[in-house]
Amino acid sequence: MDFSDVFNFSDYDRLIPLVANSLWAGVLLALVGGLIGVFVMNRELSFAVHGISELSFAGAAIFLLFGLDVVLGSVVGSLTAALIIAVLGDRSKDRNSIVAVLMPFGLGIGILALALYPGRAANKFGLLTGQIVAVDDPKLASLAVISAIVLVSMVVIWRPLLFATLDSEVAAARGVNTRVLGIVFVMLLGLAVAAAVQVVGALLVLALLVTPAASALRLSKSQLWVPVLSVAFAFVAMIGGILLALGGGLPISPYVTTISFLIYLTARGISFVRGKLEVSK
Amino acid sequence: MNVILQVNNASLQFDERVIWQNLNFEVQPGEFIALIGANGSGKSMFLKSVLAQQKLTSGSINFLGSKVRRGSTDIGYIPQHRSLDAQLPLTVFDAVRLGLDGHKLGLPLTGAKTKALVTEALIQVEADQLAQKPLGELSGGEMQRVRVAQALISKPKLILADEPLSALDLNHQHVVSELIANQAKKQGAAVIFVTHDLNPVSDYVDRVLYLAKGRYSIGTTQEVMQSDVLSDLYGTEIDVVRSQGRIVVLGAHDHDHHDDEEWV
Numbered sequence: 001m002d003f004s005d006v007f008n009f010s011d012y013d014r015l016i017p018l019v020a021n022s023l024w025a026g027v028l029l030a031l032v033g034g035l036i037g038v039f040v041m042n043r044e045l046s047f048a049v050h051g052i053s054e055l056s057f058a059g060a061a062i063f064l065l066f067g068l069d070v071v072l073g074s075v076v077g078s079l080t081a082a083l084i085i086a087v088l089g090d091r092s093k094d095r096n097s098i099v100a101v102l103m104p105f106g107l108g109i110g111i112l113a114l115a116l117y118p119g120r121a122a123n124k125f126g127l128l129t130g131q132i133v134a135v136d137d138p139k140l141a142s143l144a145v146i147s148a149i150v151l152v153s154m155v156v157i158w159r160p161l162l163f164a165t166l167d168s169e170v171a172a173a174r175g176v177n178t179r180v181l182g183i184v185f186v187m188l189l190g191l192a193v194a195a196a197v198q199v200v201g202a203l204l205v206l207a208l209l210v211t212p213a214a215s216a217l218r219l220s221k222s223q224l225w226v227p228v229l230s231v232a233f234a235f236v237a238m239i240g241g242i243l244l245a246l247g248g249g250l251p252i253s254p255y256v257t258t259i260s261f262l263i264y265l266t267a268r269g270i271s272f273v274r275g276k277l278e279v280s281k
Numbered sequence: 282m283n284v285i286l287q288v289n290n291a292s293l294q295f296d297e298r299v300i301w302q303n304l305n306f307e308v309q310p311g312e313f314i315a316l317i318g319a320n321g322s323g324k325s326m327f328l329k330s331v332l333a334q335q336k337l338t339s340g341s342i343n344f345l346g347s348k349v350r351r352g353s354t355d356i357g358y359i360p361q362h363r364s365l366d367a368q369l370p371l372t373v374f375d376a377v378r379l380g381l382d383g384h385k386l387g388l389p390l391t392g393a394k395t396k397a398l399v400t401e402a403l404i405q406v407e408a409d410q411l412a413q414k415p416l417g418e419l420s421g422g423e424m425q426r427v428r429v430a431q432a433l434i435s436k437p438k439l440i441l442a443d444e445p446l447s448a449l450d451l452n453h454q455h456v457v458s459e460l461i462a463n464q465a466k467k468q469g470a471a472v473i474f475v476t477h478d479l480n481p482v483s484d485y486v487d488r489v490l491y492l493a494k495g496r497y498s499i500g501t502t503q504e505v506m507q508s509d510v511l512s513d514l515y516g517t518e519i520d521v522v523r524s525q526g527r528i529v530v531l532g533a534h535d536h537d538h539h540d541d542e543e544w545v
Contacts, residue, residue, distance in 0.1 A: 038370070041368065042369050042370075155387070155388060156386050156387065157386065158387065158388050158389070159379070159382070159385060159387055159388060159389045160383060160385070160386060162371070162379065162389065163379045163383030166369055166371060166376060166379060166383075166416075167360070169360040170358055170359075170380070170431065170432075171379075172332075172334060173352070173356065173360075173441075174354065174358075174380075174383060174384040175351050175352015175353070176352070176383070176384045217368055217370060220370060221370045221371070221372065221415035221416075221417065222370060222372070223370050223371055223372075223375050223389070225370075226370035
């Protein structure tokens with residue numbers, strides 16, 4: 001292996017237009033993932049994200065096998081998992097065991113469908129780990145629709161969701177239907193996961209839906225700045241990842257996840273130093 | 282002035298187990314009622330019934346003249362003390378404003394009017410200095426002030442406080458009791474205050490509602506906190522001892538403690 005296999009920026013000007021769709025998809029995903037991530041963290045749904053993504057993968061793989069639309073399959077898988085988790089896993093303990101049961105099942109079904117699929121191997125692998133040129137025009141259009149649904153819905157339910165997350169009893173006393181709201185949020189999360197699977201792959205969705213928000217929460221406690229930072233971090237990871245991956249022609253996921261991880265390490269470092277400074281004050 | 286709460290033959294039972302039955306009383310504006318009883322006597326369940334979150338087995342509860350319904354902004358609710366998730370990116374200001382309009386859809390954008398109301402509520406509980414502090418950094422006493430402000434900000438007619446003194450030291454118990462009682466008086470709101478110990482609130486209590494063994498007794502402190510009244514309620518020998526202005530109930534808690542703490 002040569003270093004230039006991983007980082008290679010010759011012909012860059014000719015390569016960029018090829019990934020224009022991926023870049024746009026990256027922008028959408030950063031926005032959706034960064035915002036959803038804030039509530040994923042606060043509602044302790046990180047593990048659920050992983051479970052949903054495996055079923056999303058299964059859905060996509062099955063649809064691929066039968067020659068149907070992969071994005072639609074992803075959405076069907078995601079929403080099924082989200083509904084099961086939302087309805088059965090009301091309490092965090094139940095939820096974890098349900099996710100742990102669903103996850104290998106989804107992955108297994110997905111692998112079976114891929115093994116039976118006669119097409120090119122790159123298509124198969126892409127669903128798990130993401131691929132750089134996977135986003136064609138119709139796919140970008142469906143991603144845009146999914147993102148729009150998630151973003152608009154999040155803006156609509158933001159305040160009561162925040163209230164229910166802060167104190168579900170007080171929120172319920174004020175008439176917030178905390179159960180319905182919880183289910184709606186997990187369904188939106190399902191949509192976001194389905195969208196993310198198309199670009200970063202099922203195994204690496206967490207790097208987009210959890211890590212940026214986790215980093216933002218290390219740095220701020222402001223209800224404005226946490227979502228803003230979270231989206232910004234997701235954006236840097238996504239776009240940075242795509243641009244770096246382009247050079248080597250490799251899957252984008254390792255780049256996205258590495259940038260995301262480095263941002264998290266930096267955020268932890270900053271909050272650690274801050275804590276030290278405050279103690280010494 | 283109108284009656285705040287009318288409780289008519291209200292009964293609650295789970296399967297064969299009677300939590301309380303045939304509760305009958307009214308709550309007047311500005312009245313402070315201490316709700317006392319052993320674990321499992323259904324104190325929290327009574328508050329949930331007033332919030333229309335717990336269905337009665339029979340009877341009815343009317344709030345401001347009509348049957349209780351969910352989501353009234355005329356009721357301020359302070360649930361049992363729990364430590365809130367320190368991760369949540371919210372300041373004291375943000376948390377209190379959710380008490381005002383947290384149930385409405387949309388983004389929590391803050392206009393001048395909202396800001397004034399939140400600031401006013403924070404000043405009432407002497408927590409305006411804390412406005413920009415993250416929730417995760419509050420002490421137990423500070424957190425209870427914030428919860429009181431959150432409950433008071435909508436200017437409710439009735440405040441339901443579920444053991445707001447648990448997990449507080451003696452000093453803060455007095456501070457929080459005084460805060461709730463005084464602010465309620467100022468706004469003309471009635472209070473139902475669940476507590477294990479009558480002493481921190483004894484200065485403010487108009488009447489005591491005592492639940493035990495599926496039965497109840499209501500009246501002034503003098504009327505209810507008597508050895509014969511509580512002995513009759515529990516069906517066993519109870520001693521109510523008065524010492525230097527404090528009231529101590531002997532023999533009640535050991536008795537009812539174990540069987541069903543999950544109801545509390």
